[in-house]
Amino acid sequence: MKQKITLILTMLIFSYGLLFAQPKIAPTNQGSYGLNKLPDGWISEAAETAVSSSTHVGGNAYQWYRNGSSTKIDGANKFLTIFSKPNYPILPKVKMPITGLLTGHPYKIGYRHMTSEYVINKVPQEVIGKYKSGMSIRIEGQPNVQNTQIVNEDTWDQSYFHFEATKTDELLVISPMPNLVENAALNIIIESITDLCKSGTNEVVLNSTKITPVCPVKTGDLTSTFTGTIPQGAELVWYTTPTHDPGTWVADPTKAPAGSYYAFFYDGGNDCYNTNNSTAVVTVDKIICIPPQVCKAGTAQATLSQTSASASCPDLKFDLSTVTVSNQPAGTELVWFDNATHTNPKQISGADLKSVGPGTYYAFYYDAAMNCYNTAQSEASVWVKDDCFCAASIDGTREVQITTKNLTNVCNSNTVNLNDALESLDPLPNTVIVWFDNPTHTDPTKVANPEAVGAGVYYPFYWDPVMNCYNTDLSENGVTVTINACTDLTPSMQMDDRSFTTGTERDFIVKVSEINGGATSGQIQFTITKLSGFDINYPIFSGNSNVSGITPNENGNWEFSENDNLIFVKSKPGVIIPANGQALIGFHIKRKDGVPVHTTQNITPTIVAGSGGDLNDLNNNTVTSVEANN
Structure with a gap:
């Protein structure tokens, strides 16, 4: 038996670029091959169908046939076949849902149709002929029906169907016309569904709402x-x-x-x-517009009682509130600015109005309710003059004259007198000479006592204490003060044991130390008190003293003398104790006979004040106690 079949293959091309509506249709290339089969999602009403391939009708049921032999159909490999018979009791149809439509949009469905013979392998073999009738395609519920005549055989022909969506979901209905002579079949491929509306489906994106x-x-x-x-x-x-x-x-x-x-x-x-x-x-937005009010400030320039004034001395201040006007409009206030356009930096008011400095100040009439001024460019101004005179600048920026740029201390003093560098101690009239530790008379402060300063660089200025002004803001007459270290001598004693039994005798050493980093100058002299219970004597040559073992002494560098109460020790000419150095002088002490037990007496070495250049007499002696025991 030889049959003719028309194939319907639906292939949807979706528009993925749309933001909202995306039309979708159940494709014809889905589902299982076989007779009485439909693509997934399709519906049959009184129609005999099959899902066919390019070689067989309904899977492997029947083979395509052409010119006396089996053949293969060019094109899609899976599609829908609808059988058409002369004796259908009602018009057969298939339906497929279309979703994602936008109501009112026009759409175009592209589809192809074709008919071909196929053979039923039985004895005798039966070949079914080709389909000659037409087909209809429409949207269910819409009056528009498109009838398509099958013209070519064994070839896919292109057709298009247009419709306008009335709902977001529609049903596409395809019906083959009855084949009036014999059984046959219809083949269709739906290739695309296109939204023809040029407005697109994207929402309008606004940059403001x-x-x-x-x-x-x-x-x-x-x-x-x-x-x-x-x-x-x-x-x-x-x-x-x-x-x-x-x-x-x-x-x-x-x-x-x-x-x-x-x-x-x-x-x-x-x-x-x-x-x-x-x-x-x-x-x-709904807004209410109120008619503009008239600015009460008017447009006339302010008429001032004066146009210039002198600032007070020495504070250089003037009270602008004392200036009056004669033509101030009612409902306004007189305001002042330091510029003619009432702009930056700001209005002058309150306490500031009563203490303005030298400069030019401009008057305006101001309407606070309307926030408006009488003019944008004031011609009414007061010039506050600086008539105060700085006595320090009587000679311009003349420097304080000095005779030297360097001062050094004289021991025994650790300071110098800056005024020693001045050419004259007499300042300009109505000024005083002050010193600063910087050339711009700024931070930290001026020198409190210029007659006793330490190391540094100092600058003199003429200063007017009334006007609080100086002869210059940059002094070039700096005086460099150098403080050399002065000698500070202090004595100490070394003795192995301070307890003496009858007849005991031993050595001790007096150590004279310089502790301020200044070498001695001139002869050094110290004394030692004589004791009633002990004899103290001394060698006149250098040798060793039995103190802490053996300690060398420097007695040969010193001269010794004494009276009833004191031993006098003086360095020989040219002997110097270097900075932070020392001299060791040896002595010998012996307990006298008949001294009562428990007698305690003090050995007191004392440096003579000022000797050797010593500047500090607060550390010039030391006391060591010795005791007579059994």
């Missing part, structure tokens, strides 16, 4: 809220409802009164919108 008009204008320009790109072939339109209801179109969006407005892209040729429920909304 609110417009606040500025008086006296009470309307807003809706077009100013959109700076994006309008789809080609469409235009931007506005409605007062989100569903673009009839009668709500905004004729002039550049002058929209207070209210809410919804934006759409509109394709006039196809009469379709990008959406049927816009979320792109702009609100124009």
